[in-house]
Amino acid sequence: MKKRKNMARPRRLAVGFSVSAWYVVLLLIVLISAYSVEIHAESGISIDDRHRYEGMDSPFSKGYEPTIQKNTMTLVVPFLSDAKMEKAQITVGIDFEDEENCPFYYKNYRKQVKLSEDGIYLYRCRIKLKKDRVNGQYPLHLWAEGKEDGEMIREEFTIYVEITDGRARVGDVAPGEEPAGKGGVDLSDKAEPDDEGLADGILPSGEGEQADGGALEPSGSGSEEKNSQPRLMISQNSLQGKALDAGSSATWTVMIQNCSSRHAVENIKVTLLTDSKDIVFEKTAWYFEKAGAKAEMELTQNITAAKKALAEPVQVQFQIEYEDAKGNNYTSEEQVRLLVSQPQQAKLASLSFPEQVYAADTEFMSFQVQNTGLSPIYNVKVRMEAKGLFPQQEVFLGNIEGGTSADGEQKVFVGTLDMDEDGNVIENGGEKYGDTSGEVILSYENEQGEVTEQKLEIHTAIREAETVKLEIEEQKPKTNQWWVTIIILVILALIFVIIWLYLRMRHYREMGKQT
Numbered sequence: 001m002k003k004r005k006n007m008a009r010p011r012r013l014a015v016g017f018s019v020s021a022w023y024v025v026l027l028l029i030v031l032i033s034a035y036s037v038e039i040h041a042e043s044g045i046s047i048d049d050r051h052r053y054e055g056m057d058s059p060f061s062k063g064y065e066p067t068i069q070k071n072t073m074t075l076v077v078p079f080l081s082d083a084k085m086e087k088a089q090i091t092v093g094i095d096f097e098d099e100e101n102c103p104f105y106y107k108n109y110r111k112q113v114k115l116s117e118d119g120i121y122l123y124r125c126r127i128k129l130k131k132d133r134v135n136g137q138y139p140l141h142l143w144a145e146g147k148e149d150g151e152m153i154r155e156e157f158t159i160y161v162e163i164t165d166g167r168a169r170v171g172d173v174a175p176g177e178e179p180a181g182k183g184g185v186d187l188s189d190k191a192e193p194d195d196e197g198l199a200d201g202i203l204p205s206g207e208g209e210q211a212d213g214g215a216l217e218p219s220g221s222g223s224e225e226k227n228s229q230p231r232l233m234i235s236q237n238s239l240q241g242k243a244l245d246a247g248s249s250a251t252w253t254v255m256i257q258n259c260s261s262r263h264a265v266e267n268i269k270v271t272l273l274t275d276s277k278d279i280v281f282e283k284t285a286w287y288f289e290k291a292g293a294k295a296e297m298e299l300t301q302n303i304t305a306a307k308k309a310l311a312e313p314v315q316v317q318f319q320i321e322y323e324d325a326k327g328n329n330y331t332s333e334e335q336v337r338l339l340v341s342q343p344q345q346a347k348l349a350s351l352s353f354p355e356q357v358y359a360a361d362t363e364f365m366s367f368q369v370q371n372t373g374l375s376p377i378y379n380v381k382v383r384m385e386a387k388g389l390f391p392q393q394e395v396f397l398g399n400i401e402g403g404t405s406a407d408g409e410q411k412v413f414v415g416t417l418d419m420d421e422d423g424n425v426i427e428n429g430g431e432k433y434g435d436t437s438g439e440v441i442l443s444y445e446n447e448q449g450e451v452t453e454q455k456l457e458i459h460t461a462i463r464e465a466e467t468v469k470l471e472i473e474e475q476k477p478k479t480n481q482w483w484v485t486i487i488i489l490v491i492l493a494l495i496f497v498i499i500w501l502y503l504r505m506r507h508y509r510e511m512g513k514q515t
Contacts, residue, residue: 044081044082044083044153044154044155045079045080045081045083045090045121045144045145045146045153045154045155046079046080046081046082046155047060047077047078047079047080047157048060048078048079048080048120049061051078052064053076053078053120053122054076054122055067055074055076055124056076065161065162066127066161068129068163068165071128071129071130071131072126072127072128072129073104073126073127073129073161074124074125074126074127075123075124075125075126075127075140076122076123076124077092077122077123077142077159078120078121078122078123079092079113079120079121079122079123079144080119080120080121081121081146081153083146083148083153084148085115085146085147085148085153086146086147086148086149086150088114088115089112089113089114089115089121089146090112090113090121090144090145090146091110091111091112091113091144091145091146091448092110092111092113092121092123092142092143092144093108093109093110093111093142093143094109094110094125094127094140094141094142094143095141095142095143095240095241095337096140096141097138097139097141097335097336097337101133101134101136102130102138103129103130103133103134103138103163103166104127104128104129104130104138104140105127105128105129105130107127107128109125109127110448111123111125112449121144123144129163132166132167133163133166133167134163134166134167134168135162135163135164135165135166135167135168136162136163137160137161137162137163138160138161138162138163139158139159139160139161140158140159140160140161141156141157141158141240141241142156142157142158142159143155143156143157143241144157156240156241228260228262228263229330230258230259230260230263230264230265230322230324230330231258231259231260231332232256232257232258232259232265232268232291232320232322232332233256233257233259233332233334234254234255234256234257234318234334234336235255235256235257235296236253236254236255236296237253237254237255237336238251238252238253238254239252239338239339240336241339242339243339243340243341244279244303244305244338244339244340244341245305245340245341245342245343246278246305246306246307246308246309246311246340246341246342246343246374247305247306247307247309247343248304248305249302249303249304249305250302250303251300251301251302252300252301252302252303252338253298253299253300254298254299254300254318254336255296255297255298255299256270256296256297256299256318256320256334257294257295257296257297258291258292258293258294258295258296258297259294260293260294261293261294262293263293263324263325264290264291264292264293264295264325265290265291265322265323265324265330266289266290266291266322266323266324266325267289267290267321267322267323268287268288268289268290268291268297268320268321268322269285269286269287269320269321269322270285270286270287270288270297270299270318270319270320270321271284271285271318271319271320271321272284272285272316272317272318272319273316273317273318273319274314274315274316274317275315276314276315276316277306278305278306278308278309278310278314278340279303279304279305279306279309279314279316279338279340280303280304280305280306281301281303282301282302282303283299283301286299291322303338305340308374309340309342310340310342310374311340311341311342311374311375311447312340313337313338313339313340314337314338314339314340315335315337316335316336316337316338317333317334317335318333318334318335318336319331319332319333320332320333320334341375342373342374342375342402343373343375344371344373344375344377344444344446344452345371345372345373346369346370346371346372346373346377346380346400346442346444346452346454347369347370347372347442347454348367348368348369348370348382348440348442348454348456349367349368349369349370349405350366350367350368350407351365351366351367351440351456351458352365352366352367353365353366353412353458353460354460355459355460355461356460356461356463357389357414357460357461357462357463358414358462358463358464358465358466359414359415359416359432359433359462359463359464359465360414360415360465361413361414361465362411362412362413362414363411363412363414364409364410364411364412365384365391365409365410365412365440365458366407366408366409366410367382367407367408367409367410367440368405368406368407368408369382369397369400369405369406369408369442370405371400371401371402371403371404371405372403373402373403374402374403375402375446375447376399376400376401376402377399377400377444377445377446378399378444378445378446378447379396379398379399379443379444379445380396380397380398380399380400380406380442380443380444381394381395381396381397381442381443381444382394382395382397382408382410382440382441382442382443383395383440383441383443384410384412384438384439384440384441384458385438385439385441386436386437386438386439386458386460387417387436387437387438388414388415388416388417388419388436388462389412389413389414389415389436389438389460390412390413390414390415390419390423391410391411391412391413392410392411392412392413393410394410395408395409395410400444414462415462416432416433416462417429417430417431417432417433417434417436417462418430418431418432432462432464433461433462433463433464434461434462435459435460435461435462436459436460436461436462437457437458437459437460438457438458439455439456439457439458440455440456440457440458441453441454441455442454442455442456
């Protein structure tokens with residue numbers, strides 16, 4: 001993205017020295033040419049600086065400023081894209097610098113922006129401001145990304161927002177200068193140094209006062225002449241807006257620039273400090289003998305994130321000690337954030353489904369989703385896709401924390417192989433029964449809403465429904481057999497009478513023999 005110098009800074013003309021007419025004319029020519037510079041990314045995604053949209057008081061080319069009401073800043077940024085993005089949408093987010101007097105509350109302002117009928121991706125967000133905010137110019141690091149034919153396109157933009165409704169910063173108004181007017185939005189990669197060698201929006205502090213960024217005025221200076229303090233600031237960060245995966249290593253390059261356009265600095269020592277134990281740094285100190293005006297110093301090293309590092313920002317502080325040409329000592333501090341992400345690891349386990357099913361039956365598929373990573377997974381869903389099998393609905397398991405699992409079950413109606421996806425029979429659709437296969441698909445999201453899918457194959461056989469014949473035996477008609485009972489009783493009575501007569505005759509015979 002081309003740089004556009006910040007406009008409308010009349011306070012620079014009121015420093016106390018006379019300005020000749022030819023200098024004023026030359027300055028006007030420079031300002032007019034600066035207005036003609038378009039904000040346009042080399043390729044992919046850019047900002048539309050020519051048009052005004054709803055919520056904007058003016059386009060970017062005419063000094064658009066976000067509106068502030070009741071401690072809330074409303075930011076509207078129109079994006080253009082030469083590429084045809086997938087799903088006609090891009091993702092836009094904001095990264096903040098961790099400054100001492102930062103007026104913004106750090107929150108997630110990531111949004112998916114749809115392509116409008118005007119061909120614009122219009123990003124709107126409301127940023128909460130601190131009540132005790134300090135006036136000054138602060139950067140907002142915007143990034144926009146989208147996919148074209150499966151390839152990710154990403155662009156980064158730095159917007160400088162000037163706060164004017166807060167409390168005054170110490171040293172904002174130097175002797176002989178007028179108070180700073182209301183500023184606009186600077187879309188350059190970083191603030192352009194002014195004539196005094198300081199970054200735009202930062203004025204020199206008085207002697208003996210603490211300057212912005214933590215740098216101190218030279219000690220032991222007895223001269224009454226006001227000298228501008230050379231400033232060293234971080235100008236580039238190769239991992240800005242990028243996440244470092246836990247368990248991986250990356251090359252990290254940080255550039256520190258001497259912002260002064262006139263004075264060199266010497267005897268420079270840079271020390272890296274952090275409280276994190278999850279990031280291993282290859283180097284924590286650097287020394288440079290000298291850095292000329294506008295010169296940059298490169299700090300490059302390999303860094304490694306531990307496998308169990310938490311998915312959170314890591315604050316890293318750069319303590320910079322240096323001297324000017326007169327031997328005056330200075331100290332400044334710069335802070336950056338390293339983003340650490342935990343790779344998500346989940347799998348589908350304990351999948352169970354019958355090896356043989358029958359048409360028109362309802363079967364059950366059971367499974368377990370295991371989150372084997374340390375970070376949670378979001379919006380976990382499981383669905384089946386197989387010919388001749390019709391699941392009632394996909395199973396939604398919600399969020400699963402790291403190191404835990406969730407069980408699920410899905411009802412599946414068994415059709416035939418000659419049915420389409422809607423369950424309608426296809427004419428001349430081939431065999432109705434036989435072997436079939438399909439996929440069980442596990443899907444889940446990360447914190448950025450990116451979807452990951454895993455697939456497992458499933459095999460079964462569809463058989464014709466079995467019909468069971470019920471054979472009912474004919475019952476023989478019941479007959480009344482009371483006469484059989486009478487015959488049996490008569491026979492028993494005759495037997496009893498015969499036995500009685502036999503015993504009686506025997507008794508008389510024995511009595512006759514005795515007489």
